[in-house]
Amino acid sequence: MAKKNNTLKLKFDSSRNLAPAPESKSVAKIAERYELFINGKFEKPSSKKYFDTINPATEEKLSSIAEANNADVNKAVVAARNAYEKGWKKTSPKERAKYIYRIARIIQEKARELAVIETLDGGKPIRESRDFDVPTAANHFFYYAGWADKLEYAFPNRNPQPLGVAGQIIPWNFPLLMAAWKIAPALATGNTVVLKPAETTSLTALKLAEIIQEADLPPGVVNIITGAGATGAALVNHNDINKIAFTGSTDVGKIIQKAIAGTNKKATLELGGKAANIIFDDAPLDQAVEGVINGIFFNQGHVCCAGSRLFVQESVYKIVLQKLKDRMESLILGDPLDKNTDIGAINSKQQLEVINKYLKIGQQEGAEMFQSSCAIPKKGFYCRPTIFTNVAQSNRIAQEEIFGPVLSIQTFRTEDEVIEKANNTPFGLSAGVWTDKGSKIFNMTSKLRAGVIWANTYNKFDPTSPFGGYKESGFGREGGLHGLSAYLKM
Amino acid sequence: MATNSRLEVLKTYKIYIGGQFPRTESGRTYIATNAKGDSLANVCLSSRKDFRDAVGSARGAFGGWSGRAAFNRGQILYRIAEMLEGRKAQFIEELMKQDATKVNAEKEVNLSIERLIYYSGWCDKYQQIFSSVNPVASSHFNFSVLEPMGVVAAIAPQDTSLIGLVSIMAPIIAGGNTCVISASETKPLCAVTFAEVLNSSDLPGGVVNILTGKVAELLPFFADHMDVNATCYSEKDAASIKMIKEKAALNVKRVILYENKKWITVETQSPYFINDFQEVKTTWHPIENIGGGKVGY
Numbered sequence: 001m002a003k004k005n006n007t008l009k010l011k012f013d014s015s016r017n018l019a020p021a022p023e024s025k026s027v028a029k030i031a032e033r034y035e036l037f038i039n040g041k042f043e044k045p046s047s048k049k050y051f052d053t054i055n056p057a058t059e060e061k062l063s064s065i066a067e068a069n070n071a072d073v074n075k076a077v078v079a080a081r082n083a084y085e086k087g088w089k090k091t092s093p094k095e096r097a098k099y100i101y102r103i104a105r106i107i108q109e110k111a112r113e114l115a116v117i118e119t120l121d122g123g124k125p126i127r128e129s130r131d132f133d134v135p136t137a138a139n140h141f142f143y144y145a146g147w148a149d150k151l152e153y154a155f156p157n158r159n160p161q162p163l164g165v166a167g168q169i170i171p172w173n174f175p176l177l178m179a180a181w182k183i184a185p186a187l188a189t190g191n192t193v194v195l196k197p198a199e200t201t202s203l204t205a206l207k208l209a210e211i212i213q214e215a216d217l218p219p220g221v222v223n224i225i226t227g228a229g230a231t232g233a234a235l236v237n238h239n240d241i242n243k244i245a246f247t248g249s250t251d252v253g254k255i256i257q258k259a260i261a262g263t264n265k266k267a268t269l270e271l272g273g274k275a276a277n278i279i280f281d282d283a284p285l286d287q288a289v290e291g292v293i294n295g296i297f298f299n300q301g302h303v304c305c306a307g308s309r310l311f312v313q314e315s316v317y318k319i320v321l322q323k324l325k326d327r328m329e330s331l332i333l334g335d336p337l338d339k340n341t342d343i344g345a346i347n348s349k350q351q352l353e354v355i356n357k358y359l360k361i362g363q364q365e366g367a368e369m370f371q372s373s374c375a376i377p378k379k380g381f382y383c384r385p386t387i388f389t390n391v392a393q394s395n396r397i398a399q400e401e402i403f404g405p406v407l408s409i410q411t412f413r414t415e416d417e418v419i420e421k422a423n424n425t426p427f428g429l430s431a432g433v434w435t436d437k438g439s440k441i442f443n444m445t446s447k448l449r450a451g452v453i454w455a456n457t458y459n460k461f462d463p464t465s466p467f468g469g470y471k472e473s474g475f476g477r478e479g480g481l482h483g484l485s486a487y488l489k490m
Numbered sequence: 491m492a493t494n495s496r497l498e499v500l501k502t503y504k505i506y507i508g509g510q511f512p513r514t515e516s517g518r519t520y521i522a523t524n525a526k527g528d529s530l531a532n533v534c535l536s537s538r539k540d541f542r543d544a545v546g547s548a549r550g551a552f553g554g555w556s557g558r559a560a561f562n563r564g565q566i567l568y569r570i571a572e573m574l575e576g577r578k579a580q581f582i583e584e585l586m587k588q589d590a591t592k593v594n595a596e597k598e599v600n601l602s603i604e605r606l607i608y609y610s611g612w613c614d615k616y617q618q619i620f621s622s623v624n625p626v627a628s629s630h631f632n633f634s635v636l637e638p639m640g641v642v643a644a645i646a647p648q649d650t651s652l653i654g655l656v657s658i659m660a661p662i663i664a665g666g667n668t669c670v671i672s673a674s675e676t677k678p679l680c681a682v683t684f685a686e687v688l689n690s691s692d693l694p695g696g697v698v699n700i701l702t703g704k705v706a707e708l709l710p711f712f713a714d715h716m717d718v719n720a721t722c723y724s725e726k727d728a729a730s731i732k733m734i735k736e737k738a739a740l741n742v743k744r745v746i747l748y749e750n751k752k753w754i755t756v757e758t759q760s761p762y763f764i765n766d767f768q769e770v771k772t773t774w775h776p777i778e779n780i781g782g783g784k785v786g787y
Contacts, residue, residue, distance in 0.1 A: 139627070156619075157760070158762070250742070253742065254739045254740070254742060255739075257735070257738065257739035257742065258735075258736050258739040260735075261731075261732045261733075261734075261735030261736040261738075261739070262728075262732040262735075262736075269742065271742065426741065441775070445771075445773050446637075449640075450771070451769065451770065451771055451772065452771075452772045452773075452774075453771065453772070453773045453774070454773075454774045455773060455774065455775045456775060456776055457630065457774055457775065457776050460626075460628060460630060460774050462624065462626035462627055462628065462632065464624040464625050464626055464627075464632075465624045465626055465632050465634070465772055465774070466622075466624070466634045466770050466772050467772065468770070470639075470769050470771075471719070471741070471742065472741055472742045473742075474742060475742065475744055477770050480622065480624055480634065480772075481622055482622070482634060482770050490762075
């Protein structure tokens with residue numbers, strides 16, 4: 001039971017029972033089976049194997065996806081190499097740009113379908129796929145298209161040249177958006193691409209392949225091959241790849257960094273995080289709480305830059321905790337296709353097991369767990385929004401990336417103390433600061449060792465804004481002018 | 491021996507850690523020679539523990555050095571150049587002992603001084619070249635700036651005694667990093683003497699630490715130490731490069747490789763060398779947008 005305090009206890013239980021408002025599935029055309037997109041055509045895998053992709057909200061099968069083996073990977077790399085040598089690197093930059101603009105436009109035209117498929121395949125709320133994932137993906141192509149014929153202005157006194165064939169491996173948390181983050185700058189800089197989406201979320205990448213076909217991009221410039229870790233490993237280890245771009249866990253990132261050690265492959269790694277979100281006592285607390293909620297529960301917490309460690313200044317700890325719990329009670333968990341849903345389905349059974357493991361570990365380590373009291377649908381993979389209090393800095397739930405809707409809360413007294421605690425992690429992807437005092441913001445933002453700092457906001461992204469980590473959160477940047485250099489030799 | 495001849499006082503070549511000149515904790519030395527094989531000096535054969543101590547010093551110095559005003563870092567790099575200018579003769583003599591001709595020795599020392607001044611000037615300028623204000627579509631002020639990577643472990647270019655070391659060190663510290671540098675194994679004399687220049691240049695102890703010894707012995711530690719943020723290597727040896735990259739994966743170290751660089755030419759200096767040791771940090775802040783007020787003149 002919540003202790004009595006001076007804030008009004010809001011009652012949501014009766015008033016928040018909204019009528020269902022599901023988005024229609026009819027717009028989503030999903031084929032029964034998807035092949036590999038190689039050299040501009042959809043080709044059957046030489047493995048002859050297919051795997052199921054399911055809707056994590058209902059556990060129903062959506063489609064069969066081809067599994068690329070070594071031979072298929074090789075075919076895709078050969079197609080990309082031919083496309084690079086014989087055409088793409090000689091294509092005039094302004095023509096390259098026009099292809100990329102086309103892709104951006106078609107994504108905008110098919111935004112509704114892409115959003116629905118993203119939600120069906122990945123479990124994220126339709127509100128997020130509709131308002132964030134898909135438009136941001138289109139914008140990313142639009143932004144980088146414009147760079148194609150302006151590269152010499154980005155790097156004064158240099159002569160930027162493409163690297164060749166880029167092998168790109170992306171995660172399941174923002175499937176279409178991550179494909180855009182990878183493909184758009186690679187094409188703008190004159191490289192060709194072999195992209196592998198995550199095995200639980202292949203559909204929007206394959207829809208993107210259809211869009212690329214429709215845009216008449218020369219065959220082989222973009223190849224999209226599906227499969228799990230073995231397919232990714234084959235891509236990483238292929239000896240005709242010039243560049244590896246990977247977004248995923250720090251563990252896999254380290255394996256990749258090691259695997260390509262004996263080669264000249266360039267790499268960009270965008271890895272895990274355990275971001276500190278810091279609330280000072282002079283912060284606008286309601287906004288800060290809203291930011292904390294968005295920071296950890298956006299996309300069910302499947303966000304590498306999620307604000308998964310909350311630090312609250314002691315003097316406002318009680319009130320912040322109460323506000324946080326109140327706000328958690330108002331979150332709507334359920335059908336991802338419902339336009340009112342805040343928290344959708346966990347992406348896979350496997351990930352739900354990981355999260356549940358950490359919930360146990362947290363309690364065993366002596367932290368106190370609080371979950372919102374919302375009902376969980378009978379079918380599908382769901383996890384209630386969860387916070388842990390009484391957390392020690394050394395607890396695993398405070399040190400390791402959980403990648404779920406789980407927040408660990410600690411307190412602090414002074415700026416120096418919280419800087420020390422926030423930086424005391426091998427990660428360094430992002431951080432958040434909440435205070436009304438400008439000079440304090442700049443002290444904090446300059447001392448936090450992380451690549452993206454949100455001050456009085458959280459989880460904002462834009463094609464013009466470089467994103468990427470310090471330390472074990474990876475290297476290289478995606479987005480903005482700085483994202484170009486990852487695909488150029490100078 | 492003539493009765494009025496003066497016996498030369500030989501210098502003990504020590505390593506440079508945390509602003510001090512200890513001998514290696516290992517007590518080991520090796521003999522530096524010239525091409526003919528004449529013995530030049532006993533030089534410290536640094537150990538893994540020396541490296542560990544040096545990383546500790548570099549980490550300790552990082553907060554202070556990266557927090558200095560860019561202008562102040564520029565002043566200190568200029569001061570290093572001044573101190574080197576004053577000891578030119580000593581460096582020329584050491585280079586000649588290590589087989590350089592007088593002309594080449596003078597050229598190397600002059601270029602080293604000029605390179606320090608070049609990077610001194612960049613200290614408060616590179617940020618404006620590489621930073622950006624990013625025009626995001628939402629109501630936020632968003633900007634990206636460079637920040638130093640942290641502690642850099644660098645193997646100095648092995649073919650030169652002075653200019654290679656200076657060319658690597660200057661952009662690393664101009665950008666606010668601290669470092670541990672291993673000297674040229676075969677031509678170590680100038681590195682130690684240069685440490686004495688650094689020590690009289692207002693450079694805080696620990697910002698630059700210089701070890702002498704066997705590269706093959708030290709290299710694995712330079713690549714796998716968990717509190718090192720970046721490793722820099724300038725040789726062409728493929729096996730060593732592979733080993734560095736593999737060990738770097740332990741903590742996702744940045745690996746900066748300079749192969750085939752001729753450090754004795756002016757082409758090997760540019761702000762891009764500073765950029766090589768920088769992270770990009772992006773900061774967001776909302777812009778209030780109430781009432782739809784228009785900009786007025």
